[in-house]
Amino acid sequence: MRAARNGRRAHRQAALAALALCGLLALTACQGDEDAGLPGAKPGGPTAPSGTATASKAPKPSASKAAPKPTGTATAAKKPASPAPTATCDHVMPIAPDLLALRRYTPEGGSHNLIVQHGNWSCGSKDTEGATFEPVGKETFIPIAETAKITATAPIVTGLEPKPITLHELISWVSAHPDSGLPFRYHLGADGAIDTLDEIYLSD
Template identity: 55%
Template sequence: MSAAAASSASAAPAPAEPAASTAPAPGDGDDGCDHKMPISPDEIAVYRYTPEGGALSLIVKHGNWGCAPKDSDGAPFETVGKETYIPMDQAAYITVTDPIVESTENQPMGVQEFLDWLDAHPDRGLVFKYHLGADGAIDRLEEEFTP
């Protein structure tokens, strides 16, 4: 693991700077959406993982749920900032939904099975709620179902 990656993995990543506002231009009307929502403290978009240096880390982006267009079923998770690394416990409790498994209810999945799925489907950016253990590594990862 590079020094920069090791530094990022040793502490919980700081929230990234918010992206430029996508608020409507004057005269476009108010869409009723708060475009300056804070970054979610316990949700991340997971892209890949790295086992460099013998430690497992997820490669993620922080963000928050954006505003849903009037004709949509749900709001998108809007990521901000650069990808960061968060260490993950090899014995983490993981639950997943569609598209990883064919279910709208969270199903338990082993860490290695999850890593194999990430290898086969990199850069999907699926949203997970996470919890850090006392050692600063993810000990619980629960996929957020998005239709």
């Protein structure tokens, strides 16, 4: 009897020891699962963070060379000098339809003919300051009527006011002063001969 009782006691003790061992193992496993759920936990158990670890720094970009600053002695570029103002010509054609420069006289063909050269004012108008009459092209001749109405000023006659003169007076002066180039305004009659001729005074 005693031996059987001792055997049951030893069996209970062994069972209790096994239960205690199982409980200890279960407790250790649960603690490991809780640690694994913590932030930063690593598999295989918690490890203490290193106190000497430092955050990695991104490499700084290499400093580029700054653009050279202009020196204090630099000066602004000078503007080109503007051309001197000139009178604006308002004529398109170089030859005026009613102007001529008187050159010479010729009686060829049995009629009175003036050798002339057509042209225009240098700036389109006699009223423009500094304008001059500029003959262009070749010399030509135009017949003038015996009864043509002619007016003249200096230097053909004395004074600046236009004065009527005869064709003979005009021919005498032109023959004595060939190639004067004095400007005249003229008009042609139905026969193609000059019937009106007016000298245009030029100031000195």
